[in-house]
Amino acid sequence: MGSEQIVGQALASVLPKHQKSWFRIPHLLHLNFILLVPLLSPAVGGYDGSLMNGLQALPSWKFYFRTPQGQTMGVVNAAQSIGSVLALPLAGFISDRFGRKKTLLCGVITVIIASAIQTGAVNLGMFIFSRVLVGMGTILVVQPSPMLISELCYPTHRGKYTSLYYTFFYLGSVVAAWCTYGAEKNLGSSDWAWRGPSLAQAGFSIIQLIMYPFLPESPRWLIANGYITKAREILARFHAGGDSNHPLVEFEMQEITTGISSEHAQHKTSWSSMVDSPGKRKRLLITISLGIYSQWCGSSVVSYYLPLVLESVGIEDPKTQTLINGCLQLFNFFAGVMAAFLVDYLGRRALWNWGGIGMLVSFVIWTACSALFDQNSQNNSAGMAVIAFIFIYYFHYDIAYSVLILSYPTEILPYSMRSKGLSIELGVIYGSLIVLSFLNPIAMASFGWKWYLLFCVILVISIVTNWILLPETKGRSLEEIAELFGDSTTEVIPSEKENIQSEVSHVEEAEVVKEGPKAPQISSFRN
Template sequence: MRDQDIVGEALASVLPQHDRPWFRVPHLLQLNLILLVPLLSSAVAGYDGSLMNGLQSINEWKGYFGNPNGSILGIVNAAQSIGSVISLPLVGILSDKIGRRWTLLSGAIVIVVASIIQAASVQYAMFVFSRVLVGVGSMLVTQPSPMLITELAYPTHRGKYTSAFWTFYYLGAILASWASYGTQKHMSGSDWSWRVPSIIQAGFPVVQIIFWSFVPESPRWLIAKGRKKEAEDLLARFHTAGDTSHPLVQFEMSEIARTIEMESRASETKWSTLVKTPGNRKRTLIAICIGVFAQWNGVAVVSYYLTLVLDTVGIKDSDTQTLINGLLQVFNFIIAGSAALLVDRLGRRTLFLWSAVGMLVSFIIWTACSAVFDITNAGALGKTVIAFVFIFYFHYDIAYTPLLLGYPTEIFPYSIRSKGLTVELMSVYSSLIVLAFVNPIALDKIGWHYYIFYCCFDVVVLIVTWFFFPKQKIAEVFDGPSAAMSSSIFYKHNDFDEKGKSSTEHAEHVA
């Protein structure tokens, strides 16, 4: 795609012209390598999600903790989400007060400590406490990272990076699932079959800690704190090879400065700003919907209770269950990564609608096959259910993985971006807490009949997506092609703001 199709005419006109691909441009290569550090934050969360699936398939873990089921199993799976919700009010404040990078570091350290406690657990309460602590650390690394990436990335790379962020969730899930499979195969009969995967959970945070010193602070945060010279030097270093006089640097500095100037007119950006105007109310509604839909579409059944799903179709062997979990995570990573590359080309709404239709159809077939299997115990139907678990995830991955945090990061202006992400994450983890308790109880009591609820909810997902998600590609959503946005995207008035009214209070642009 042409630069102007990605970032708009105004910003494209000031971009440096390179006669070679970005990975052969030293300062761009350096920047993109550095951005891998915050990008790994989603892998941290992904490891945790898949780890509990793996541990539930390991007989030694189940035996050590008394074969937890129902609400007892729900507690240990909900513990991580409870920790995340507890830390949400704090992490938003930390991101704005001490900066994105220091918040990221604090979260990585917390997860390392939590992993040690988890691996050393000698009783159920200790294990649950470690899971709560993992949730706190996970939120501390996850919340600031997409903002740090968005505010540091080179303009034409920004959309792909924000879309790729949650895709890396499956990188962590792959490591967790195959670690569990390996210990299940080769450490059977030993507590180390579940303690080793718990230790490995510290792996990605340790990598982040090692390379953290190379990660710069957000230039937007620096300017907000009055450190304009640092911000200018930072933008020049990574965007124009050190040329502070380059039009791109001046463009970026001007749009950020204008935003900060607008913000300074108010003593403080309040939480009420999220619902103060029609445009912000719609942004907030979409963020909440994405957070809720990302869990209540049925994915939470598989992401934390794949073992129970496989049990309902007669697949109860631990090796087979951990193998299926491992293959599913590899599949997810490939699909989500491919979808992230198509975001700019296909548009966000197209992917969300495609996802909603695909999840609905696949879940209906999945439910029907489970119902018939319950009557006939036909092995072929059990295999069909497994196939549709993969098909369901394909449609989930094309939208809700690359856009879960990337889309809200793009639609919220800088002044309320941190709070907007916090609201979305609150909806995600609040949903997970409820589902972590409800899913194992419902699957134990009514089996496949529980899937009917998700089929109905997926209808709601499709209807809301069709009527409320903007019709334009994100590059056209808010203020039209004449306003250059800070996140290199443009917005159209009648999608988020009342017709005829200026939306400069929502936008970051050069006049």
């Protein structure tokens, strides 16, 4: 597939002409390796969700905490989401004020501390507190990471990497699922059957902490905060092999600086600016609606209550439940990775529409089979069909929401809206999880399979909404995507572009001789 089909003709024309694969080019290999630091962020959240599925199936955990049920179980599962919502305003503030990288570090340290507390929990209150703290740490690593990835990626890799990002949620799920399965099989009734997997929750964060010193800051954040020379150095080092005068570096510096300068000059950095034009209101509507649909499409039933779903079709053995959970998470991970590599070929709209229709069909059949089993508990075929369609449903969820839920909003939101918009979306996601954590166990106990009908209706609405609202972003840079929403790609007229580029050069020259930790702010670029 040609570069112009991935990033557009203008950007493709300035890309270095490499004659070998990216993994044989040292600076690109280095960049893609250190991007593993933000890529591992969703694995922290994925580990937690799968961990709770596994722990609910462990007799040792049930015995130690006296088998939480109903509202109590809802609090246990909602605790992580509550912590995430509480930390969201802080995450957005730190990310914009102090940088994506420092926000990530705060989250990594918080998760490690929370995992230690959860491992040593002596009562349910302490366990719930640790999960609130895990939620706070999770949001501090998840919120800045997709921005850091999209703003650091080599242009032709951006679509794949940003789409690959949330599939790492399932990497965490896989590790947690098999940890709990192994603990149940080998440790039995020992407390370490649940304390061991709780301790392992810190694993991904420890890896991130070790690699953290090698991770650069976002060039866009650096430019927005006046660190022009540093931004150029990072772009040159990782995109052009150290050539700071390469046409690609010049193109990226010009495009980023012009767009950010325009937003600052027009004072478009406040919360109210997110709704000051039709294009921005459409972006915000898309971001919020995707956050809602990602949880209210039925995925939350399995994400935190798979044991209840399996018990509803007669599968009650803990080993079997944890085994199915482990296989499902492994399946999800590979399905998501496959879809991430199809993003630049099929496009975003194709995956949204394919995934939505597939989810609806499989969830309807899942619901029908659950109803048949409810009427006749001896109907083993219906029970097995439910398990099969859980996998089919998740395949379609993975190719749409797992790969695009954060990468798509990151692409369509301009720089001034990006951090705030992702905070809003994550607030909607985790707010929905709080509600559903309480509703799902109560509703499933009261209504059984009839509760699934609500999700079928929401799936229909989501398909129609996404079909109408979501534009195709393939083949455009982050700044060029603005055209899809009726905005100019830069919002600056040509003569202003020349002045801005001239001022950037003056600022960079001044930085060479100026002593001090920080360069002039982006406001100095205004005409």
